[in-house]
Amino acid sequence: MRSSIAETSEPLPVSAAVLQRSLLDWYDRHGRDLPWRKPPDVLDPYRVWVSEIALQQTQVKTVLPYYQRWFDRFPTIADLAQADLQAVLKAWEGLGYYSRARNLRRAAQLVMERHGGQFPRTLAEAIALPGIGRTTAGGILSSAFNLPLPILDGNVKRVLARLIALPVAPAKALDRLWAASEAVVSLDRPRDLNQALMDLGATVCTARKPACLVCPWMAYCQAYQTNQQQQIPVSEPKAPIPHKVIGVAVIRNPQGQILIDRRPAEGLLGGLWEFPGGKVEPNESIADCIRREIQEELGIEIAVGEELIVVDHAYTHFKVSLHVHLCEHLQGEPQAIECDEVRWVTLAEIDQFPFPKANTTIIEALKQRFPDA
DNA sequence: TAAACGTGGTC
DNA sequence: TGACCAAGTTT
Numbered sequence: 001m002r003s004s005i006a007e008t009s010e011p012l013p014v015s016a017a018v019l020q021r022s023l024l025d026w027y028d029r030h031g032r033d034l035p036w037r038k039p040p041d042v043l044d045p046y047r048v049w050v051s052e053i054a055l056q057q058t059q060v061k062t063v064l065p066y067y068q069r070w071f072d073r074f075p076t077i078a079d080l081a082q083a084d085l086q087a088v089l090k091a092w093e094g095l096g097y098y099s100r101a102r103n104l105r106r107a108a109q110l111v112m113e114r115h116g117g118q119f120p121r122t123l124a125e126a127i128a129l130p131g132i133g134r135t136t137a138g139g140i141l142s143s144a145f146n147l148p149l150p151i152l153d154g155n156v157k158r159v160l161a162r163l164i165a166l167p168v169a170p171a172k173a174l175d176r177l178w179a180a181s182e183a184v185v186s187l188d189r190p191r192d193l194n195q196a197l198m199d200l201g202a203t204v205c206t207a208r209k210p211a212c213l214v215c216p217w218m219a220y221c222q223a224y225q226t227n228q229q230q231q232i233p234v235s236e237p238k239a240p241i242p243h244k245v246i247g248v249a250v251i252r253n254p255q256g257q258i259l260i261d262r263r264p265a266e267g268l269l270g271g272l273w274e275f276p277g278g279k280v281e282p283n284e285s286i287a288d289c290i291r292r293e294i295q296e297e298l299g300i301e302i303a304v305g306e307e308l309i310v311v312d313h314a315y316t317h318f319k320v321s322l323h324v325h326l327c328e329h330l331q332g333e334p335q336a337i338e339c340d341e342v343r344w345v346t347l348a349e350i351d352q353f354p355f356p357k358a359n360t361t362i363i364e365a366l367k368q369r370f371p372d373a
Numbered sequence: 374t375a376a377a378c379g380t381g382g383t384c
Numbered sequence: 385t386g387a388c389c390a391a392g393t394t395t
Contacts, residue, residue: 055391062381063391096379099394133393153391198391207389208384238388239376268378314386316378357380 011179013164014220020186020193026216027196032203034060035067037143037195045119045144046077052139053100053131057154060202066095077117080108089271089354096357098270103131121145134178139194148190150181155201160184161233162205165222169236241318247289248277248324250366251302256373257344258366259329260353261298264340268315273353275324275362276339286323298342300332309365313358324362326369347373 012019035041036051050070054063073091074080080088085105092101107129111119119140120126126137138149152160157170160180166173186193204211212224219225223232251259260273278293280286287304294302304325311322334342345353347370350363367373 052391057379057390057392059381059390094380096381097392099378100392103393131393135392139391151391154389155391202391235388270378312385314380316380317376319386 011164011176011183013222016183016186019163019184019217019220020188022216022220023196023200024186024189024192027192027199030203031192031196031199032060035064042143042191045140047071048144049119049132049140050104052136052143053104054095056100056136057097058095062095066091077108077111077119080105081112085265085271086354090352093272093354094357094360098272099266100131102265102271103129106130107132119144121147123149142185142190142194146189146191148185148187150178150185151194151197152178152181153198155198155205156181158207158233159197159201159205159217162210162223162229163217163221165226165228165232167234169234171236243319243321245280245286246277246320246322247280247286247293248275248322248362249290249294249302249304249327250275250308250324250362251294251300251327251329253329253344255344256370257346258350259298259334260343260345260350261336261339262341262343269356271340271354272356272359274355274359276342277322277324280323286325290325290327294327297338298332299335299337301330302327303330308369309362311358311361313361320358322358322362324365 036047041047051063051067054066070091073087074083083105085102088101088105089098092098110129111117115125121141123137123141126132126141127134132140135151135153138151139153141147142149142151152174157177160177161170164176164180166176170177184193184197200215204215210229212218212221212229215221215224221229223229259276261276262273263269263271265271276294276297277290278297280289290304291302294300304327306326308324308326311324313320313322336342347367355363
């Protein structure tokens with residue numbers, strides 16, 4: 001019994017066989033040559049898994065320099081499972097979305113416990129691991145084991161939204177997009193088909209100025225055929241993001257050491273180190289803010305000195321201006337009140353700790369200011 | 374369901 | 385400079 005147009009309409013504008021043949025032929029000639037895509041890497045589920053996690057919301061070019069380095073440090077799932085969280089975060093430093101690194105390590109431990117150190121081969125078992133959703137699971141299993149499972153990452157959403165001329169934002173039509181992805185997955189070459197979909201999105205069916213004239217799906221693309229490729233996919237309105245002004249302290253002691261703290265394990269930049277500080281309240285000076293925050297967070301008194309640098313940084317859902325001042329420790333033993341740990345370190349030691357990007361900018365400024373330290 | 378969660382590149 | 389975008393998952 002068919003109940004609605006939406007449920008009964010075909011998921012694809014032409015047969016899957018036609019789409020598969022044209023796309024795979026294009027992929028054989030124009031697909032990208034990526035390390036996790038060819039043997040021996042593609043035959044190692046661990047390598048494919050790490051690449052899929054690193055590539056979440058992250059472009060290939062950004063991931064490339066991290067990829068081999070990761071396996072130098074954590075050659076096997078067992079090595080990752082046993083590694084210190086701090087070492088894992090240091091290897092991930094700069095990639096962002098640090099819950100990915102925490103989840104990767106935790107999932108490695110679960111693979112050891114549940115699957116004897118072998119990455120599981122079923123969708124349900126893969127999705128049960130932290131940090132692996134349906135897209136990543138499909139990506140890993142199709143790539144590593146050539147299983148016919150659909151994916152729906154940003155590239156595929158855009159490609160399929162254009163192919164079917166989706167009239168609403170992809171987030172509002174995930175069921176239809178998953179159905180289209182499932183319909184187009186090749187039974188012969190699922191690995192190549194999925195990789196081809198992503199390559200098409202990354203290199204031809206791009207967000208801005210898609211190269212429709214060289215697209216293997218030009219003749220079938222409902223967006224192109226109706227000249228809507230610039231308007232599709234429909235974008236969602238985005239909420240304005242707040243801008244916070246933060247006072248930050250570089251606190252030095254008479255030995256020339258600097259005080260850093262480790263952020264709580266979960267949440268924003270969880271487990272990473274930083275220079276202490278906090279949000280400037282209305283009608284509060286930067287210096288007053290820094291003194292107050294350091295008293296509240298670390299329980300010590302400091303003297304706030306000259307400004308070292310102002311760092312503007314944009315996160316996904318807010319922006320900050322870090323007003324960083326050089327400070328002197330006056331009295332009190334630093335306590336980890338609103339963080340997980342505090343340490344005095346020298347500039348020579350500081351590179352051993354994982355820091356978020358905005359703080360590495362501060363470290364660079366410090367090294368310039370104190371080149372002999 | 375919507376917000377939280379990083380960073381680098383482009384226009 | 386600011387807005388937008390890029391191989392999403394979690395809560």
